[in-house]
Each structure stands twice: as C-alpha cells, then as structure tokens.
Amino acid sequence: MQGRADVAVLVLDQVSRDFGGLRAVDRVSLQVARGERRAIIGPNGAGKTTLFNLITGELAVTSGRVFLFGQDVTALPTQRRAALGLGRTYQITRIFPTFTVRENVLLAAMGLQPIKFALHRPLLSNGPIWRRTDEVLERVGLTHRAETPARALSHGEQRQLELAIALAGDPRLLLLDEPGAGLSPVERQLLYALIQSLPRTLTVILIEHDMDLALGLADRVTCLHYGRVIAEDTPDCISKNEMVQQIYLGSG
C-alpha cells in the first residue's frame, strides 16, 4: 500500500479497534481511489460505523495506521482531518436543533474558514460563506426551509440537512453512514439520486444495509463481518460471492 498511497484518497493499514474484550474492527486494510464510489456493507454490529470513527479520528485506533490523501493522519485530531478535506454524515442525525436550517449550514460552511473567529460583525449575506450555504441548500432541496428551526423539520428533511452539513465544507472525501436510515422508500430513492449526482471529484464511501441500493451506486463494495473484511469486489461479483450471500441470507 505504500506504493499506492499517493493515488489513493484513503488507505487503511491493518486497522483495529477494541472495546474492552470486543474487537469491533479487526485488522482492516483498505484503499479507496480518488473519485471512487465505495459501499461498505455488513450485518448489524459488523463494525461499519466504528470503522468510520477510526477514519475520522472520533475514535482512536487500537493498532494500525490511517492515511488520508497520502498523509499519515493516525495521530491527527478530527478537526485537522476535516481540514484536509474529510466530511461525514452520521447514522443517527446530528444537527443543531435550535439553529435554523440556514444557520446549520452556515456553521458547517465556515468551519474551515478563518472567518469563524470573527467577533465584530455578523456574516454578510452576500459573502462567500452565505453563497456556499445557498448553493448547498439548493442542492439538497431545502431552500424553502432555510428559515425553519432544524428541530421542526420532518425526519426526512433532517436527513437532507445532515447531508447538507457534511457537504457545506466542500470535502474531497465524504463518508456517508446509512444516509437513508429511517426514510420511506420514496424518500430514499430521492436521496440516492442526490448522492448519485454528486460530482466525481468527490470520493464517497457509503455504509448501506440495503444490498440493492449499495450495489446500484458503488464502483466497488467491501463486506465487513465481525470487524473483518471478508470480501471486496465489484457489485456484480459481490452479489455472487458465496460468503456474502451466506451472511445476508443467514442473518436476515
């Protein structure tokens, strides 16, 4: 993996994470190329979310190393990884409930800009942060809800906002943790169309329970089971993979 660290946006080298006696992520090695759409599938408790937390630094690895954009970030705190161009959404919505929808996105859009330390003036409504916010709201289809308090949104809209917050900082690598969680089939279709429409300069890693959705979107699929990578392949081959079939038939 040393050889490909320069082209790969993300490299995981034998990454593990223990919770007490439980090994939630077990020696996972992984490479994701620039512009790739990668799906991570696996049954409940397979360690998918934990893997995301290791990539973002929200959890520390027990062993192994994490490379982002060719740089060893294993020891970097989360905000420094974000500054490199990493963004994520959460399986359980993490918005700012008392903020308006616009404020949610404004806060996210200025996270990497020096203006976040400005004390004396309000944000200009014709400034770059505001424009970026308008753009992102437009993209996720929340423009008409901009002045609504986030806690007053429907669940579906909150999931859209969750994505908007992650997009606002203009990341190069986006981690999506079950973006469709709790959505109706129709809402989910719309959200996936949205994800599909994201520019190819953006690398996306997506956790998804639903095999069909995952396979429809991804260039490559990684299947996790008990913290281990048991298969990694193209969508076609993954759906024919015996071990994967066993896990998915066996568990549900």
Next chain:
Amino acid sequence: MSIRWRKRAGIALALLAGAAIPYVAPPVYVNLASEILIFGLLAMSIDLLLGYTGLVPLGHAAIFGVAAYVVAYLNARMGLSHTVAIPAGILGALIVSGVFGLLAVRTAGLYFMLITLAEGMLVWGLAYRWTSVTGSENGIGGITRPEFLILPWQFYYAVLVLFAVCAWMLHRIAHSPFGLTLRGIRDNEARMPMLGYNVTLHKFLAFLISGGFAGIAGAAYALYNRFVSPATVEFARSAEGVLMVILGGSGTLIGALLGSGLILLTRNVISLYTDRWLIVMGTLFVLVILFMPDGLLRGLERGVHRLRVAVSHLRFLGSLLRPIRSPTTAKEPAGEVPVPTRHETP
C-alpha cells in the same frame, strides 16, 4: 423591519429610563442602580458561557474579584492613578481567566462546574491567606474615585455608559460568526470537530472574553464600593451571578440585567421591612422559575403578548355585543349590522 425598529425603540426607551433615574430616585437608590448595572455586567459575562456556549461557570466572582483586588491594591495601597490601576485590573482578570480557562475548557457539564468552583475557591483562599497583599478579612479600603465620578449620579452615569457599551459589544460578539460557533458547541458539541472546529480553542476564547468582561465589572465594582474583601470573591457571589442569568433568561444577555435587578432590589428593599427577606427572596425565585421557566425577559415578553391577545379578544367580544345592544337606539339601516372582524394578534 418593524421588529428591528421596535427593538431600537425599546433600547432607546430603556436608556432614557436609565438616564432618568438620578432625577427621580434618592441617592441611595442611584447607588443601588449602579450596583445593579455592575452585577448585571458580571452576569452578562456569565451568560456568554452559560447561555451561548452551554458551560456553567461557578467561579466568575473570583475573576471579577481579581480585577477588583488589583485595582484596590494599586490604587489604595500603592497610590497609582486610575489610568494605571483600572487597565491593570482588567489585565489581571484576563490573565487569571486565561489560566483558569486552560484548566476548565477541556471539560464540559458537571466537571466544568466543579473545576470553576474549585478555581473560585482558590482565589477566595488567597484573598484570605495572602494577608500582606489582600489584608485578609479586613480587605482593602480607601479606594478613590476620579474627581468627576465622586457623586452618586456622576458615578451612575459612568457605569450606565460602561454597561451600555459592554452590552453592545457582547451582543455583537454573540451574533458574530464566532458567536455562532459557541452556540454550535452548546447545541451539538460532538458534531463540531468533524466540521473543522477545535472545540477546546473556541471554549477557551469564550472563557477569555467572558473573563475580560467580568474583569471590567470587577474594576468598576472596586471604584463603586471603595472597599474589597474576601466577600467580593466568595462562592455565593459566583452562584448569585449564575442565578441572575437564569432568572433573567439565559442566552438573552440583557436578561442578566433583569436578574441582577430582581436579586439586588429584593435584597436591598425587602430587607428594610423584614429580617426574613431571604424567605421572601427564595419564594420570589421559586415563583419566577415556576411561572417563567425560561426567565424574566422571555416571560415578560410572553406576558405582553398575551395581554395584547387578551385585549384583542375583548375588542372582538365587544364588537359582537354592540349590534345586539344597539339596534333600538341606532339609526343604522337593518342591513348594515357590522360584521365582527377578528383582530390579528401581532
């Protein structure tokens, strides 16, 4: 637009009312008004942490007190001029809040409260034990005021201007991009790092700013009271500051002034009439918390709104009654019974 103008009118009215106090109130109450403003400023500095950042500081009277002690020591003991003593006092408060902040901001919730409590105790202990500087329980007296601030009304106007300027600055800060990041920490601290925020740094800066304003209040207090003692920095004062914010309405800044007014007025006025003023004060607080759980400011706003609604309902009822009572005396043709219109509530 009309809301903005209504707000501006409200501020102008409040300032006018504030400016009128020396004309209508006896000097004792003018002094009390100065005290209310000074502690209102301390409470506002607390609100920046409590209401905006979601941190409850329990040692802010110590930061306030450090400024007061520095001013007292330099002015009364060393005979330095106010132009040196006051900035030095504020600087002292900034340094202390820098050190205290470093220790406190890595924590949140209960731990933050406990650490700031301990820091406050530390200053209180120093005020007691470092006798050569602080004079222990005798405190430091003999603080002078500049010549043009000696009379109660003179001092009051200076404090009024100081308060207004600080309130405006705090308001600007609270509504700046940085203020938004503080509210973000309050709302969802866990989401902040992934957006690129160094939460600890933002909390530290908030602590520093808050401490700076507490220091300004403390320096003003030294000149106001002309005497500083361990009672100035004790825990009860810190807790009172937090209480002022909660009573007035956290996250509103100006509510802190209402809280300060309520506490200091009840204490100073009711204690004239009864020894049991603490009971009265306690009852009052419970009532406020029960009936205005989000504080006096929002409670009063709601009250005014309800009053308006009630008035418009009464008007509506009145407009229903009129056609029933009046046809015999009225000369209007039968077809023109006025249709009751619902008054829109603002």
